[in-house]
Structure formats: C-alpha cells, structure tokens
Amino acid sequence: MKINDSRLARNFEFVNSQSATELGCTRLSYSSEDLKVREYITNELKALGAQISVDSVGNIRAKYNPANLSTKSLLIGSHIDTVPNGGKYDGLTGTLCSLEVIRVLHENKAAVKHPIELVIFAEEEGSNFGVTMIGSKYMVKKLTLEDLKKLYNDQKQTAYDYIRERGFEFHPDEDQYVDGSNELGMIELHVEQGGILDHQGLSLGIVQAITGMNTIQMTVKGVSNHAGTTPMRYRKDSLLAASEMIYKISKFTTSYETAVITVGKISVSPNASNVIAAETIFNVDIRDVVQENIDAISQQVEALCYEIASENDVEIDIKLIGSSKVVHMDESLVKLIEEQAKANQLSNMRMNSGAVHDNAMLNGIIPTAMIFVPSIGGVSHSPYEDTKFADIVAGAELLLFTAARIVI
Numbered sequence: 544m545k546i547n548d549s550r551l552a553r554n555f556e557f558v559n560s561q562s563a564t565e566l567g568c569t570r571l572s573y574s575s576e577d578l579k580v581r582e583y584i585t586n587e588l589k590a591l592g593a594q595i596s597v598d599s600v601g602n603i604r605a606k607y608n609p610a611n612l613s614t615k616s617l618l619i620g621s622h623i624d625t626v627p628n629g630g631k632y633d634g635l636t637g638t639l640c641s642l643e644v645i646r647v648l649h650e651n652k653a654a655v656k657h658p659i660e661l662v663i664f665a666e667e668e669g670s671n672f673g674v675t676m677i678g679s680k681y682m683v684k685k686l687t688l689e690d691l692k693k694l695y696n697d698q699k700q701t702a703y704d705y706i707r708e709r710g711f712e713f714h715p716d717e718d719q720y721v722d723g724s725n726e727l728g729m730i731e732l733h734v735e736q737g738g739i740l741d742h743q744g745l746s747l748g749i750v751q752a753i754t755g756m757n758t759i760q761m762t763v764k765g766v767s768n769h770a771g772t773t774p775m776r777y778r779k780d781s782l783l784a785a786s787e788m789i790y791k792i793s794k795f796t797t798s799y800e801t802a803v804i805t806v807g808k809i810s811v812s813p814n815a816s817n818v819i820a821a822e823t824i825f826n827v828d829i830r831d832v833v834q835e836n837i838d839a840i841s842q843q844v845e846a847l848c849y850e851i852a853s854e855n856d857v858e859i860d861i862k863l864i865g866s867s868k869v870v871h872m873d874e875s876l877v878k879l880i881e882e883q884a885k886a887n888q889l890s891n892m893r894m895n896s897g898a899v900h901d902n903a904m905l906n907g908i909i910p911t912a913m914i915f916v917p918s919i920g921g922v923s924h925s926p927y928e929d930t931k932f933a934d935i936v937a938g939a940e941l942l943l944f945t946a947a948r949i950v951i
C-alpha cells in the first residue's frame with residue numbers, strides 16, 4: 544500500500560482554492576466555503592462506498608465498512624474550519640490525509656474487518672461563536688442543542704438559529720454520539736502548531752499528553768488620584784502592584800521543566816497617563832502536562848499576589864475563570880504508532896501538545912492518540928502557516944499503516 548502523493552497534493556490545492564482570500568484561507572464552519580468542501584469530501588467518500596451521516600451540529604461521520612463484519616470503528620479525521628485568514632494546514636491536514644488513507648485501503652481491496660470512519664468535527668476553531676470544539680463537545684454530550692441558544696455570533700444571532708439557518712437539521716435523537724459502544728478509538732493527525740519538530744529536524748511527533756490549563760483572573764484595586772499631586776508614599780497604585788506580580792510570576796517556571804505561564808491580557812482603569820490606576824485586571828494562563836504542577840503553581844501564584852497586594856496596600860480579588868485537565872493519550876495506541884513509525888523508518892519523537900484538540904474531548908471515553916507533522920517555524924493560525932509536503936506524506940503513511948494494523 545502506498546500514499547498517492549500527487550493526488551493528496553491536488554486535494555490540498557483544490558480545497559484551499561475554494562476558500563482562498565487575499566491573505567490565507569478563511570473557511571468558517573457553516574459558511575458557503577465550508578459547505579462546498581463538505582460536499583466535495585463526502586462525495587469522494589460516497590464514491591468509495593462509505594456511509595455518510597451528519598449530526599445536528601454538522602459533524603460528519605463517513606463509515607467505510609466493505610465487509611460489514613463488525614460495528615466497532617476506528618475513527619480518523621480532524622476538522623476543516625479555519626480561523627479568519629488562517630493557514631492551509633491546520634485541521635485540513637488530518638482530514639485530507641484520512642480521506643487518502645481510506646482511498647488507499649479501498650483501491651488495495653484491503654480486507655477491512657473493522658469499519659474505519661472519517662470524522663470531520665464541526666466548528667473546532669470557535670470562529671463563529673467564540674466557543675471552540677462545538678462539534679466534538681456535542682459528539683460526547685458535553686454540549687447540547689439547548690446550550691447553542693446561549694451562544695451568539697457577531698451578528699447577535701444564536702448558534703441555535705444560525706446553524707439551522709445554514710441548512711442543518713436538528714435531530715438529536717438520531718445523532719450518533721461517541722460513547723465507546725461503537726468505537727475502537729481515534730487517531731487524529733494534525734499540524735504541530737509549535738516549533739519543536741521543525742527545530743529538531745524530525746518529520747513526525749507522537750503525542751503522549753495534551754497540556755492542562757488554569758486561567759486565573761486577578762483584579763487589583765487601588766485608588767485613583769492625581770499623578771502630579773500625590774506623593775509616592777501615599778499612593779495605592781494598582782498597576783504598579785500588578786506589574787510586580789506579573790514580573791515575579793514568570794519566574795516560577797524555572798522550577799518546573801515543562802510549565803509555561805503567560806500574562807497576555809491586561810486592562811487598566813481609568814487608563815489615563817495623568818491618573819494613578821484605580822483598577823488593574825489581568826489574566827494568568829498556566830499550562831503544563833503535569834496536573835500537580837498546574838495546581839502547585841496556581842497556589843504559589845495566588846499566595847505571591849496576595850503578598851504583593853498587601854505590601855503595596857492594594858486589594859486583590861482572585862478568580863479561576865477557566866480550567867482544563869491534562870489529557871493523556873492511550874499508551875497502547877501510542878506504542879503501536881511508535882512501532883509503526885520505526886517499521887516505516889520515519890523520523891519521530893514522543894512529545895506533548897500545548898494546544899487542545901477535538902481528540903481531547905473524546906479522550907477518557909474512547910482510547911485516543913495523535914500524530915503531529917511539523918509546522919515550519921512553529922507558525923500556525925496564520926496565513927504563513929506551512930508544512931513541508933514530504934512531512935504531510937510521512938504523516939499520511941504512518942496513519943495508513945497504523946490504521947491498517949487495527950482494522951485489517
């Protein structure tokens with residue numbers, strides 16, 4: 544069996560040409576660009592004999608089951624939506640390589656015992672309603688159609704109304720959910736979206752864990768006053784205290800090998816150059832692949848901020864506003880992928896993912912694993928996102944041979 548490189552390359556060109564903008568690709572879920580690509584991919588799969596189902600929120604499942612011997616499928620696939628002016632490879636790589644895998648199995652008349660299903664998750668990027676992974680969350684019942692009534696797009700239309708208006712029928716009782724009764728597991732191929740593989744000069748990453756995260760919001764309250772008439776010793780300057788907190792927080796990572804801490808959002812009020820800042824709000828984003836580290840760092844960050852607030856005579860409110868747990872990939876799937884990469888002589892390393900993927904939503908319900916291909920310079924969510932085509936082919940090859948070991 545062999546991946547057909549030129550067919551795969553033509554597929555990337557065709558799909559991206561359907562949604563090219565002046566800068567990069569814009570293919571938001573439910574847009575006309577998205578609908579065109581859905582139609583193209585499902586027609587290709589129908590021609591191979593796959594059974595297609597589309598659930599209420601637009602997740603596509605295409606089941607290739609020529610021998611009809613079993614009901615338990617191996618899921619492969621990813622998403623096709625992009626961020627506005629996004630790149631050519633995020634999501635699409637996993638989807639088109641999975642399509643190619645099914646084509647190769649079909650043309651080789653592989654004796655497929657277990658069905659293999661291409662899954663295309665809807666609305667992964669969160670570009671419409673500000674909530675990511677709506678499709679995969681719906682598929683595992685972490686989100687319901689009722690929840691869609693509380694999400695709005697920029698036109699103030701609910702997700703519930705918008706998705707229906709775009710032609711998707713709501714039939715929650717007929718939808719196929721992932722609960723492990725009909726799935727063997729899922730392998731998602733994706734671009735790394737970081738620069739580790741590119742730096743190391745390797746073609747493939749085999750993901751062992753996806754980082755967990757805490758987002759803590761700090762509201763520092765001082766007193767606003769005249770910048771000229773208030774002596775330094777009488778001030779309650781919220782921004783000065785916040786600055787000391789932010790600087791010292793970043794130093795915590797030195798004791799944790801894989802942890803990263805970011806303060807990327809801050810607002811100051813009244814935000815005037817001649818007024819001492821009354822209130823400063825900033826978010827601390829703490830991530831690691833070791834859950835205990837996230838918890839320990841969060842506690843240390845909170846203790847430090849209370850201490851600095853008291854030294855600066857300002858008040859502080861601390862609130863956890865977002866949290867996701869560390870996700871561990873299924874070790875037996877990880878080992879199988881690793882063995883196959885060795886057998887096919889594909890350069891690879893085990894690694895962690897700093898970004899969350901649809902795959903993480905299914906984890907814990909069914910065994911999941913991920914294969915990464917390098918992002919040149921670590922660039923992603925950008926029109927300049929790029930991956931060497933040879934690496935994409937290597938990823939497709941590894942997915943093909945690993946999937947074959949499971950389903951044949």
Ligand SMILES: [Zn+2]
Pocket residue numbers: 622633634667733
């Ligand atoms: Zn993605």
